[in-house]
Amino acid sequence: MNIRTLVVVCAALTVAAVGCRSKGDAVPAAAPTPEAEQKFLLGASLSLTGSLAREGGLTKEGYELCAKVVNDKGGVSVGGKTLKLDIQYQDDTSKPDTAAQLVDQFNDKGVKLILGPYGSATTEAAAAVIERNGQVMADSAGADDKIFQKNYRRTFAVLSPATQYAASMVQAISDLAQPKPKTFAFISADDGFSKTATKAAIERAKALGFVVVAEEYVPNATSDVSSALTKIKPLKPDVIVGSAHVVESIAIVRQSVELGVKPLAFAETIAPHTPDFVKTLGPASEGVLGSTQWTVKTAGKDKWFGSASDYAATFSKQFGGRAPAYQNAQATAACLALIIAAEKAGSVEPTKVRDEMAKLDEQTFFGPIKFSESGQNVVKAMSVVQIQNGHAVGVWPKDSAEAPLKWPGSAPDKG
Amino acid sequence: MNQFLQATIYGLLQGCMFGLVAVGFSLVWGVMHVINLAHGAFVLLGAYLAWQLHAAFGLDPFLGMLPAGIVLFAFGYALQRGLINLVVNAPIFITLLLTFGLELLLVNGLILVFTADYRSIPTTYAGRSFVLPGDIHIPFGRLIAAGGAIAVTSGLFYVIRRTRTGLAILATGMDRGAARLMGIGARHVYALTFGIAAGLAGMAGAAVGAVNTFSPADAGRYTLLSFVAAVLGGLGNTSGALIGGLLLGLVEAWGGQLLGGTWINAVAFAVLVLVLAIRPQGLVGKAYYASRVEV
Numbered sequence: 001m002n003i004r005t006l007v008v009v010c011a012a013l014t015v016a017a018v019g020c021r022s023k024g025d026a027v028p029a030a031a032p033t034p035e036a037e038q039k040f041l042l043g044a045s046l047s048l049t050g051s052l053a054r055e056g057g058l059t060k061e062g063y064e065l066c067a068k069v070v071n072d073k074g075g076v077s078v079g080g081k082t083l084k085l086d087i088q089y090q091d092d093t094s095k096p097d098t099a100a101q102l103v104d105q106f107n108d109k110g111v112k113l114i115l116g117p118y119g120s121a122t123t124e125a126a127a128a129v130i131e132r133n134g135q136v137m138a139d140s141a142g143a144d145d146k147i148f149q150k151n152y153r154r155t156f157a158v159l160s161p162a163t164q165y166a167a168s169m170v171q172a173i174s175d176l177a178q179p180k181p182k183t184f185a186f187i188s189a190d191d192g193f194s195k196t197a198t199k200a201a202i203e204r205a206k207a208l209g210f211v212v213v214a215e216e217y218v219p220n221a222t223s224d225v226s227s228a229l230t231k232i233k234p235l236k237p238d239v240i241v242g243s244a245h246v247v248e249s250i251a252i253v254r255q256s257v258e259l260g261v262k263p264l265a266f267a268e269t270i271a272p273h274t275p276d277f278v279k280t281l282g283p284a285s286e287g288v289l290g291s292t293q294w295t296v297k298t299a300g301k302d303k304w305f306g307s308a309s310d311y312a313a314t315f316s317k318q319f320g321g322r323a324p325a326y327q328n329a330q331a332t333a334a335c336l337a338l339i340i341a342a343e344k345a346g347s348v349e350p351t352k353v354r355d356e357m358a359k360l361d362e363q364t365f366f367g368p369i370k371f372s373e374s375g376q377n378v379v380k381a382m383s384v385v386q387i388q389n390g391h392a393v394g395v396w397p398k399d400s401a402e403a404p405l406k407w408p409g410s411a412p413d414k415g
Numbered sequence: 416m417n418q419f420l421q422a423t424i425y426g427l428l429q430g431c432m433f434g435l436v437a438v439g440f441s442l443v444w445g446v447m448h449v450i451n452l453a454h455g456a457f458v459l460l461g462a463y464l465a466w467q468l469h470a471a472f473g474l475d476p477f478l479g480m481l482p483a484g485i486v487l488f489a490f491g492y493a494l495q496r497g498l499i500n501l502v503v504n505a506p507i508f509i510t511l512l513l514t515f516g517l518e519l520l521l522v523n524g525l526i527l528v529f530t531a532d533y534r535s536i537p538t539t540y541a542g543r544s545f546v547l548p549g550d551i552h553i554p555f556g557r558l559i560a561a562g563g564a565i566a567v568t569s570g571l572f573y574v575i576r577r578t579r580t581g582l583a584i585l586a587t588g589m590d591r592g593a594a595r596l597m598g599i600g601a602r603h604v605y606a607l608t609f610g611i612a613a614g615l616a617g618m619a620g621a622a623v624g625a626v627n628t629f630s631p632a633d634a635g636r637y638t639l640l641s642f643v644a645a646v647l648g649g650l651g652n653t654s655g656a657l658i659g660g661l662l663l664g665l666v667e668a669w670g671g672q673l674l675g676g677t678w679i680n681a682v683a684f685a686v687l688v689l690v691l692a693i694r695p696q697g698l699v700g701k702a703y704y705a706s707r708v709e710v
Contacts (some may be wrong), residue, residue: 056531057531216676223633224626224667226425227671227672228676230425234417256543
């Protein structure tokens with residue numbers, strides 16, 4: 001074998017090894033052992049690389065914390081046995097088709113109970129496979145209402161639906177802002193989740209008597225939203241609502257500073273609660289509103305994690321003093337829902353767990369968990385946070401607020 | 416009118432940045448006939464290096480372009496000499512496979528070392544703007560990056576056209592066999608070319624870090640952007656990538672204004688197809704690169 005052939009073979013093997021590892025083929029199916037039978041086995045296909053790697057990483061932390069807390073407390077009591085929680089992770093590389101393949105692979109290995117991936121597109125792809133295979137999925141981060149309009153019966157989302165993400169911020173501004181703004185402009189990423197959130201928020205804004213002066217869409221995951229901002233600038237909106245992921249949301253604030261777009265406030269759905277938002281934008285992030293599935297003031301308690309503030313303390317201890325993002329909390333809550341359902345079912349058999357999931361009506365550190373017939377957690381309200389002194393603090397609803405709303409919120413000229 | 420002017424100026428500044436990202440990619444493709452799929456990862460290596468220098472020593476990211484460029488040059492030189500040179504004569508599929516594998520390794524390495532967090536290199540001035548009459552804003556950060564792109568491209572033009580080393584690179588790219596007969600060491604020249612390209616990518620990365628958010632997941636996007644800018648501008652001309660980048664920036668800006676934000680990518684690729692159909696060698700490319708002699 002000459003050197004060139006050797007290099008070609010090595011290159012091919014490198015690609016095969018890394019590529020296959022990233023899609024999860026490298027872990028062979030193991031025959032069940034007596035030890036494995038004493039485990040409560042869950043599968044999680046997550047975006048550990050690719051465009052959603054950051055959010056996927058937060059989700060994984062939430063699942064890991066769930067496993068640690070539950071196992072530290074002895075494990076899950078199921079049908080007279082105490083089972084240790086064992087979560088198997090695979091990387092879907094932020095691609096929906098890969099997420100679906102991985103869920104299929106879990107099924108082939110006998111893993112029937114699944115923790116959801118990050119994001120609506122991957123969750124939607126996985127949900128179809130879950131339904132076909134008779135698995136059960138606790139969805140931690142797929143909020144698009146479209147997932148739940150397909151008559152699936154085996155996917156349960158612990159989080160509030162997409163329609164609440166931007167609409168809750170519009171409602172908070174209407175309830176709290178003085179003087180009340182008049183005009184809103186919306187910038188949305190063009191993925192299903194963001195568009196659903198935008199449409200619902202526009203309806204809410206119009207119903208509350210606000211004037212919607214612009215509705216702009218930008219490519220998903222773009223870091224350049226200058227075209228939308230250039231069009232919006234002459235309209236001088238009082239509030240710019242961004243319905244997008246972290247990278248687009250950062251671009252909205254950053255490029256507004258560059259282009260001299262100065263509304264009274266920015267409101268960005270999921271980004272402000274992510275630690276990267278403040279770290280990346282610095283002072284320009286001050287006053288930005290965001291919507292969140294969870295804050296440390298969320299009402300509710302459960303036997304595993306206690307209250308929301310107990311959860312925050314546990315998380316902080318586990319992850320070097322860092323405060324949890326809501327993506328961490330919703331991941332843990334999805335894991336918790338499966339555990340409670342399995343305990344109530346007295347079995348890890350998927351159909352029995354599914355039936356108990358459908359009947360759940362629990363108070364948890366994440367708030368109430370109760371699923372509608374389509375699998376959405378419609379009893380839980382969203383909260384609104386605002387960046388104040390470099391931290392995301394809850395400002396709405398008033399009864400669980402950590403601080404009053406600062407208005408006007410925007411400080412783009414500090415950039 | 417002001418709105419359109421603002422979009423045009425911003426598009427041109429973005430275009431210069433695209434050109435800076437793409438110029439090294441175009442050089443390697445033009446001279447070595449290697450489509451380097453790891454180019455985006457090199458850009459990110461530069462961004463993380465500048466970020467680390469800023470975090471450790473408070474070094475300004477635009478000053479960080481220099482050390483990022485030097486380190487990436489050394490990395491690129493060694494990589495070409497030790498690895499890529501072994502397959503440089505192989506069919507293009509093999510070089511694609513190898514650079515794709517490299518990209519995966521580098522991106523996953525960056526995730527392991529730096530995590531997938533979104534980052535940016537903060538400065539006090541990059542977000543501020545000159546304000547022209549008509550409320551036209553010209554952001555400092557992007558203006559400096561654009562100036563850097565023009566300076567780097569001009570410098571590269573000078574090196575390639577006016578120095579013995581540059582002429583050796585050009586000669587090797589045109590006809591490796593004849594260049595060898597003239598006493599040019601092809602292995603060294605190829606390594607030098609790859610090193611320069613990696614260095615330019617590193618410099619671009621530092622600039623990107625100052626004006627944009629970055630994470631390891633962006634590698635593919637920068638490689639694709641480089642591919643489009645290089646093909647639009649044309650290979651075999653040092654200014655091709657800059658001109659391709661400028662065209663791409665303008666097309667995106669105007670497409671976003673006239674058709675809406677979600678059409679930006681579709682318009683950019685439609686222009687690429689159009690240019691390839693009308694002028695396959697790119698806007699300023701020379702056709703002789705397609706018929707270069709292989710020995």
